[in-house]
Amino acid sequence: MSELPDSRAPGWHTPVPEDHPASALLTVEAVRQRCAEVMAHVEAGRSPHFTWHAGRLGAAADLVIDTLRARYPDLRVPYHSRWRHFEAGGVDRWGALSRGAGFDVLERARVRIDLVIPSVLLDAGAGPDWRFLDAAHGITLARSEGLGVASFAMFAAGAFSSHPGEHPLRSDAAALAHLRAPVLADAFQVHAGNPLVGLDGRLALLRRLGEVAHATPIVFGAPARLGHLLDYLLLHARDGRIGAGFVLATLLRALGPVWPGRVALQGVSLGDCWHHPAATDTRVPFHKLTQWLTYSLLEPLEDAGLTVTGLDALTGLPEYRNGGLLLDLGLLQPREPSFLVEPQTVDAEAVVEWRAVTVIALDRIAAAVRERLGLDEAAFPLARVLEGGTWSAGRRIAAERRPGGPPPVRIVSDGTVF
Structure with missing residues (x-):
């Protein structure tokens, strides 16, 4: 079990002591354990929703490797992260923004965190019809890349700062909590x-982010700024090392109250x-x-001189590209064809099952990829397999199967999950 942050200390919006029943669910270990239980259910043939076809795992690994080598022939694969979307169209937007800004090492890392937290929260699926024109570079982008570049432009314009004239490149609680709908709609x-x-769900999420950050000074400082997360993690690092599981557990406790009320356990x-x-x-x-x-x-923390350990404690991401790869390759097959036709809600049992199987299947695909490449987890962690990788292979096969490349499942999204 990863070491957990002490959220009983003053300064947390919603304290979650280690003996609280929710505490065990706010860890990466719980994700993998519970998903494995669902996977075993499917593999045993007890699922009314899907059948699992393990014999196609090798073909999935081969497609991922083919995709990986096409994108990164030297196998120098970066982490799967929001930073890749900021580079859409081959443009180094972050480099251009930060170059000459005069940041020291730690402030540069804080600014990167200020940028990436709201951008990730804005990253749930855009839908098939939305586009973003990056006029500065003459590029029209859709889906994740479009959302990434739109949020980048919004940050660069000072939209998340209470003092955009003096300190435009930061995200503080006051500005986020008072973000207006027309501003977000115009930016996107x-x-x-x-x-x-x-769109409304995204706006509510950012406003709530500001409120929760303000009420969590132990992590975000006072006045609250998202980049102060760096200082909290530096304080808890040991010999310049911080566990990925600790980073996730911190975020789950600090940002947990941001998410819309869904499943709660004794007030958490x-x-x-x-x-x-x-x-x-x-x-x-x-x-x-x-x-x-x-x-x-990972990149901002490494920028600040930290070594993030235990990367493969994190799981693959159960979203429609990774999950779509399983369906499009026939590793996972619906018992009812209607699953691929009718709109599905995020809380539907079949969707939950699909996502759980995706988490475990990504571990297995990653192991097969490493075996074929002759690499171990240290040299090729899951974060690189995803980027190289499964996410790109999922997008690739979707484009081959369906005009425009939509996922195989139609998800009814509120902008906060997929």
Whole structure:
């Protein structure tokens, strides 16, 4: 079990003592354990929703390697993170923004954290019809890249700072808590002909982020700024090392109250956690966006001189590209064809099961990829397999199977999960 932050200390919005029943669910270990229980249920043939076809695992690994070598022939694969989206179109937007800004090493890392936290929270699926025009570079982008570049431009313009004239490149609680709907809609170029799925949900999430950061000074300081997360993690590092599991557990406790009320346990919101009868207590945590954020913090933390250990404690991300790869390759097959036709809600048992299987399947695909490449986990952690990798292979096969490359499942999203 990863060491957990002491959220009994003063300065937490919602303290979660280690003996609270929610504490065990706010860890990466719980994600893998509960997902494994659901996977065993499917493999045993007890699922009314899916069948698992392990014989196709090798073909999945081969496709991932083929995709990986096409994108990174030298196998020097960066982490799977939000930073790749900021580079859409081959443009080094962060380099251009930070160059000459005069930041010292720690302030540069704080600014990167200020940028990436709201950007990740804005990263749930955009829908098939939304586009973002990056006029400065003459590029039109969609989906994750579009969301990433739009949020980057919003940050660069000082939209998340209470003092945009003096300190534009920061995200503070006061500005986030008072963000207005027209500002967000304008920044994301939303209009009748360019609809963005879940715009209201995204706005509520950012406002709530500001409120929760303000009420969590132990992590975000006072006045609260998202970049102060760096100082909290530096304080808890040992010999310049911090565990990935500790980073995730910190985020789950500090940002847990941000998520819309879904499954709660004795007053503590469990965030991206859903019910499935095959799991212990029927609860299956995924913490997808929070894990995505943890992956996206690796580069800023390393920038600050920290070594993040235990990367493979984190799981693969159960979203529609990784999950779509399983469905499109026939590793996972629906018992009812309607699953691929009818809109699905995020809390539907079949969707929860699909996501749980995705987590475990990604571990197995990663192991097969490493075996074929002759690499170990230290040389090629899951964060690189995902980037190289499964996410890209999922997008690739979706484009081959369906015009425009939509995922195989139609998810009804509120902009806070997928």
